[in-house]
Amino acid sequence: xxxxxxxxxxxxxxxxxxxxxxxLVERPDLADRLHLTHIFNxxxxxxxxxxxxxxxxxxxxxxxxxxxxxDAVVEVVGGLEPAGAWVRxxxxxxxxxxxxxxxxxxxHAPELLHLAATRGTQLRFEAxxxxxxxxxxxxxxxxxxxxxxxxxxxxxxxxxYILSRMAASDEAMAGVLADAQRLGYAExxxxxxxxxxxxxxxxxxxxxxxxxxxxRLEDIPRQTIRTISAAxxxxxxxxxxxxxxxxxxxTDGPDxxxxxxxxxxxxxxxxxxxxxxxxxxxxxxxxxxxxxFSGAGAGGPATAVAVVSDLLSLTQRTHERGEEWPAGRxxxxxxxxxxxxxxxxxxxxxLSSIAAALANQGINLDAVLQEPGYxxxxxxxxxxxxxxxxxxxxxxxxxxxxxxxxxxxxxxLPMLVGDDPKG
Ligand SMILES: NC(=O)c1ccc[n+]([C@@H]2O[C@H](COP(=O)([O-])OP(=O)(O)OC[C@H]3O[C@@H](n4cnc5c(N)ncnc54)[C@H](OP(=O)(O)O)[C@@H]3O)[C@@H](O)[C@H]2O)c1
Numbered sequence: 001x002x003x004x005x006x007x008x009x010x011x012x013x014x015x016x017x018x019x020x021x022x023x024l025v026e027r028p029d030l031a032d033r034l035h036l037t038h039i040f041n042x043x044x045x046x047x048x049x050x051x052x053x054x055x056x057x058x059x060x061x062x063x064x065x066x067x068x069x070x071d072a073v074v075e076v077v078g079g080l081e082p083a084g085a086w087v088r089x090x091x092x093x094x095x096x097x098x099x100x101x102x103x104x105x106x107x108h109a110p111e112l113l114h115l116a117a118t119r120g121t122q123l124r125f126e127a128x129x130x131x132x133x134x135x136x137x138x139x140x141x142x143x144x145x146x147x148x149x150x151x152x153x154x155x156x157x158x159x160x161y162i163l164s165r166m167a168a169s170d171e172a173m174a175g176v177l178a179d180a181q182r183l184g185y186a187e188x189x190x191x192x193x194x195x196x197x198x199x200x201x202x203x204x205x206x207x208x209x210x211x212x213x214x215x216r217l218e219d220i221p222r223q224t225i226r227t228i229s230a231a232x233x234x235x236x237x238x239x240x241x242x243x244x245x246x247x248x249x250x251t252d253g254p255d256x257x258x259x260x261x262x263x264x265x266x267x268x269x270x271x272x273x274x275x276x277x278x279x280x281x282x283x284x285x286x287x288x289x290x291x292x293f294s295g296a297g298a299g300g301p302a303t304a305v306a307v308v309s310d311l312l313s314l315t316q317r318t319h320e321r322g323e324e325w326p327a328g329r330x331x332x333x334x335x336x337x338x339x340x341x342x343x344x345x346x347x348x349x350x351l352s353s354i355a356a357a358l359a360n361q362g363i364n365l366d367a368v369l370q371e372p373g374y375x376x377x378x379x380x381x382x383x384x385x386x387x388x389x390x391x392x393x394x395x396x397x398x399x400x401x402x403x404x405x406x407x408x409x410x411x412x413l414p415m416l417v418g419d420d421p422k423g
């Protein structure tokens with residue numbers, strides 16, 4: 001039986017919205033399933049594009065758009081408000097919503113999913129995590145048969161660009177970050193990327209999909225990449241590793257362990273080999289082992305593919321019941337090995353005092369690395385420690401940080417190098 005095409009209204013005609021419209025216009029083979037009726041944007045007259053068919057209504061009146069009672073609303077405006085109010089309004093009136101807005105989902109997914117379920121409609125968001133990589137479909141449908149244990153990945157292309165370039169070039173963070181800003185990879189205010197907020201929001205969405213639990217972004221420990229230096233890459237290389245911003249959530253029962261921040265990963269692992277702005281995510285399941293997804297984590301066309309794929313899946317599943325994400329609780333991570341980097345004003349006895357502080361917390365040293373050629377007043381060296389509890393490590397580092405020999409605050413990075421989270 002032939003069904004009518006889904007009437008689609010587009011909210012936001014920017015990078016992603018423009019590319020969504022482009023695909024819908026350029027693919028006549030989709031016309032019997034998807035029909036673009038409205039494009040909404042503020043100051044819409046400056047947005048009009050001559051390649052959009054004249055049948056599409058351009059409007060800057062949100063009321064006009066909702067009055068048309070679209071079957072599906074695509075929200076690619078971004079930000080919490082007014083996008084959130086528009087998503088709620090669409091769901092309230094029974095329209096399905098497809099959104100790329102990870103910040104909105106990280107803050108309000110449980111409420112929005114509940115609203116969709118109670119209104120008998122759907123909220124889809126493949127584009128909100130890892131841009132064009134079909135990760136959410138892959139996890140939700142392809143891995144639904146497994147009991148998932150861990151999701152870990154490189155979810156922020158800006159950080160990956162910065163760290164993979166530092167690894168290759170031996171440059172300092174400040175110069176690489178400035179270049180990334182100049183080339184358009186990083187925002188003028190890079191904090192959402194480099195301090196882990198963006199990857200954290202994506203991790204909240206991924207945890208919801210993988211575990212059907214909502215983790216609060218505020219509860220996920222996040223560590224900046226700003227403190228990583230060229231010396232860290234040299235030491236990491238000696239350990240067979242490199243450094244990447246990793247977002248990871250795992251569970252071993254009722255609680256979840258999550259973090260976002262720089263970590264040592266093996267150079268030959270999926271994470272270590274991932275260069276530039278690409279995303280890569282590894283999902284570990286009890287039965288199926290590990291599966292990895294990788295590809296373009298951002299960019300208008302790639303992200304728009306995810307949006308259009310969501311729209312097409314709406315046309316196939318009109319009777320699907322919505323899902324809900326009850327709250328999940330975050331607990332401290334399981335014991336893991338750490339890389340500790342100190343930059344000190346050199347003098348005798350420093351190593352023994354650090355070793356004593358670690359021993360006081362029952363932490364065993366694994367290796368001590370010190371490369372020649374650094375100045376005595378800012379000498380970097382590294383201690384790796386065997387798997388230990390994070391609270392014990394924090395206590396030891398607090399103790400160590402009280403000493404007056406530091407030229408920079410100590411840095412601790414998890415080493416994701418064992419059989420466990422290896423990526
Ligand atoms: N770009 C990517 O690669 C990418 C990847 C994955 C997910 N996303 C997500 O996709 C969403 C859109 O991102 P984008 O890169 O397409 O952003 P964008 O280029 O800034 O586009 C946003 C569009 O929405 C319009 N808009 C913003 N606030 C509005 C308001 N209050 N009323 C009416 N129109 C408004 C903007 O109009 P003006 O032109 O007037 O500002 C612009 O045309 C965000 O949630 C983002 O996180 C983006």
